Amino acid sequence: MVASTTSSPTNSHKPLNIALLGYRSNPYSGGQGVYLKHLAKALVDMGHRVDVISGEPYPELDARVDLVKLPGLNLYAHPNPAWPLTQQRWRDPLNVFEWASYWSGGFPEPFTFGHRLLRHFKTTRPRYDIIHDNQSLCTGLLGLMRRGYAVTSTIHHPITFDRDIALQNTQEWGLRLLIRRWHRFLRMQTQVTRQLPYITTVSENSRRDIASAFGICEKRIEVVLNGIDSDIFQPMPTVAREPYHLITTASADQPLKGTQHLIPAVADLAARYPDLKLTFIGAPKPGGKTEQLIQSFQLDERIEFHHGLSFDEIKQLYAKASVAVVPSEYEGFGFPAGEAMACAVPLVSTDGGALPEVVGDAGVIVPSKNPQALAKAIGDLFENPAERARLSEAGRRRMVEHFSWARTAQEFTQHYHQVIARES
Numbered sequence: 001m002v003a004s005t006t007s008s009p010t011n012s013h014k015p016l017n018i019a020l021l022g023y024r025s026n027p028y029s030g031g032q033g034v035y036l037k038h039l040a041k042a043l044v045d046m047g048h049r050v051d052v053i054s055g056e057p058y059p060e061l062d063a064r065v066d067l068v069k070l071p072g073l074n075l076y077a078h079p080n081p082a083w084p085l086t087q088q089r090w091r092d093p094l095n096v097f098e099w100a101s102y103w104s105g106g107f108p109e110p111f112t113f114g115h116r117l118l119r120h121f122k123t124t125r126p127r128y129d130i131i132h133d134n135q136s137l138c139t140g141l142l143g144l145m146r147r148g149y150a151v152t153s154t155i156h157h158p159i160t161f162d163r164d165i166a167l168q169n170t171q172e173w174g175l176r177l178l179i180r181r182w183h184r185f186l187r188m189q190t191q192v193t194r195q196l197p198y199i200t201t202v203s204e205n206s207r208r209d210i211a212s213a214f215g216i217c218e219k220r221i222e223v224v225l226n227g228i229d230s231d232i233f234q235p236m237p238t239v240a241r242e243p244y245h246l247i248t249t250a251s252a253d254q255p256l257k258g259t260q261h262l263i264p265a266v267a268d269l270a271a272r273y274p275d276l277k278l279t280f281i282g283a284p285k286p287g288g289k290t291e292q293l294i295q296s297f298q299l300d301e302r303i304e305f306h307h308g309l310s311f312d313e314i315k316q317l318y319a320k321a322s323v324a325v326v327p328s329e330y331e332g333f334g335f336p337a338g339e340a341m342a343c344a345v346p347l348v349s350t351d352g353g354a355l356p357e358v359v360g361d362a363g364v365i366v367p368s369k370n371p372q373a374l375a376k377a378i379g380d381l382f383e384n385p386a387e388r389a390r391l392s393e394a395g396r397r398r399m400v401e402h403f404s405w406a407r408t409a410q411e412f413t414q415h416y417h418q419v420i421a422r423e424s
Contacts, residue, residue, distance in 0.1 A: 015047045016129040016416055022052065023113035023136040025059035031156065031335045032134055033059045038229055040065045042409035051128075053120070055113045070116045072109060075102045105181040111188055114138025121147065130416045137189035141196065150423040152198040152415065154224075157206045157332025157353065158213035159186055162256050165329050169255035190214050198419050200224045200412075202333040203354035209332075224412055226333050227405030232311045233342035235396065239319035244273045244382060247321035247345065249281040249336035250328065253288045258327035258350060258368065260293060265327075265374035267297040273382065276302060279317055281336075283307035318343035322388065323381050328352045329368050337363070338403055341395030346388040348377045358403075362394035 020040055025033040040050045041062040051066045052059060056074035061067055073095060075081040081102065089095045094115055101108035117140040120126075133141055133153035145151050163183040170176055193199065193214045200222045201207050211218040246266070250257035262278075270276050283305055284290040294303055306317065318324070324340035330353040331337075337349050337358050347363035349355045356365055364381065366373035381388050 015049060016413070016420075017127060018043060018048050018050045018416070019126070019128045019131045020050060020052045021117065021131065021133045021136060022054040022059065023110050023134075023138065024057060025052070025054045025134075026057040031333070033057075034335055035154075035156075035226065036134060037061060038227060038405045039408060039412070042227065042405035043412070045406065046409050046413060048413070051126075053117065055109060055116070068120070070113065070120060072112055072116065073098050073102075075099070105178050107182050107185050110136045110138050110185050114140025114143075116140075118143045121149075129420055132412070132416075137192045137196075139188060139192060141192060150416075150419050151196065152200060152419050153193075153196050154200045154202070155193070155206070155210050155221075156202055157330070158210050159183065159189070160213045161209065161330045161353075162254070165256045166254075169260065197422075198222075198415075200415060202226045203357050205354040205357060206332045209353070222415060224408060224415065225403060226335070226338070227408040228335070228338035228342050228399045228403040229405060230342045230396075230400045230403075233315060233318070233339045233399075235344040235392075236315065236319035239316065241322045242277075242320050243322055244276045245321045246276070246278045246323050246325055246378065247281070247317060247340070248278065248325045248327065249339070250326075253285045253290050256328065256330055258329050258352070259290050261329075261369055261371045262325060262327040262374060263290070263293045263297060263299065264371040265378065266302065267299060268371065268375040269378060269382075270299065270302060272379065278303045279321060280305045281307070281309065281314060281317065314339075315343060318345050321345050323348060323378055325374065325378065326350065326355060327368075327374060328355065331355050331358075334358045338399055342399040344392040344396040346381055346391040347395055348374065348381065350374075360398055360402075362398040363391060 020036055022032055022036050025036050036052055036059045040052055043050050044062060044064045051068050052061055053068040053070060055070050055072050058067060058069060094112055098108045098112045113136055121144060131144055131149050131151045135155050137153060141151050163179060166179045167176055170179060194216060199220055201210055202225060204223055207218055207221045207223055210221055248262060250259055266278050280303055294300055318340060324345040324347045326334060326337045326349040328350055332354055334355045337347060337355055340347050341362060347359060349359045349363050349365055350368035351365050352368040359365055364377045366377050
């Protein structure tokens with residue numbers, strides 16, 4: 001038994017030694033890096049010791065959290081991914097596999113992270129009370145379980161939804177083949193999920209969808225809601241909101257995020273509101289579908305893109321906006337909705353996935369995949385300053401009262417102790 005035995009049913013009040021895993025943890029793009037950053041800090045605030053073990057890109061962490069780096073090839077950020085391997089790196093079959101899989105249209109990072117993770121544990125033999133995986137769902141987790149470690153995993157939502165929505169939005173047969181090839185890692189994730197004894201997720205909707213997608217019983221999955229950092233994301237009363245200024249946060253070229261429905265809605269609104277503009281936190285692929293759609297509706301001068309921003313810069317953008325929009329077809333939780341509400345921006349959201357659980361009655365909810373519904377809801381808020389003020393206050397209050405990382409850390413602490421007790 002390699003795992004630490006610091007915590008047992010008789011000393012569960014003592015701090016835990018925790019490893020949080022992330023196969024990629026970009027703090028500015030996607031929710032996984034955000035999740036690791038805030039959960040790690042909240043756990044340390046409770047008195048636990050936390051290491052984050054991550055592949056590239058690495059997260060930004062509280063100074064009290066140690067980062068254990070497991071570098072891969074990081075081909076998606078490499079300036080010349082055709083030649084990323086030094087002579088020494090060519091000697092590692094795992095690097096060769098990652099490079100070949102990337103160039104054949106696959107997404108090898110969860111798989112290769114798992115093998116690097118297992119190598120790390122075999123070499124260093126670290127002692128942890130609990131290992132908490134953040135949706136890598138890699139075969140390395142099963143290896144750690146065999147070595148005696150207590151393991152739990154969070155699944156934010158089943159990536160089968162990303163695949164299926166991408167296929168629904170693509171008719172070109174070659175691109176459909178590429179989408180299927182890229183998502184082949186789902187076979188591994190399905191097999192691993194079925195063998196993991198402990199799973200958490202971030203919403204009731206995700207629990208139902210995970211159970212259906214992976215063929216497991218809902219009772220095996222525990223819900224621990226995400227938090228929203230309402231100290232970082234908060235109103236800025238000294239910054240004036242600009243009329244007819246929309247803001248959205250999304251990976252612009254992922255059909256899952258619904259940009260293809262938001263752009264037509266903005267075009268509809270632009271005909272009625274000459275001063276309308278949209279701030280987009282995210283970056284479109286040059287020449288991709290989002291750029292093509294913007295050009296086809298002649299909206300280039302009304303839409304501005306920002307990416308690689310600090311949290312303070314993001315908060316400044318929210319402070320200037322009069323309405324926030326989340327147009328997603330599906331969300332396992334919905335950080336952009338929560339962050340906009342914490343900043344007291346009146347919100348229009350679709351009903352995609354778990355968004356209604358996050359928004360509640362503190363925002364306007366419309367059907368997903370419906371540009372007309374988005375345009376009408378946004379237009380109604382433009383015309384009703386009293387409703388904007390009500391939603392501004394209600395959204396901020398909902399985030400502060402119901403979505404805190406301290407509560408998330410407390411619930412995970414209880415979960416960790418239950419897992420440790422059952423495995424000891």
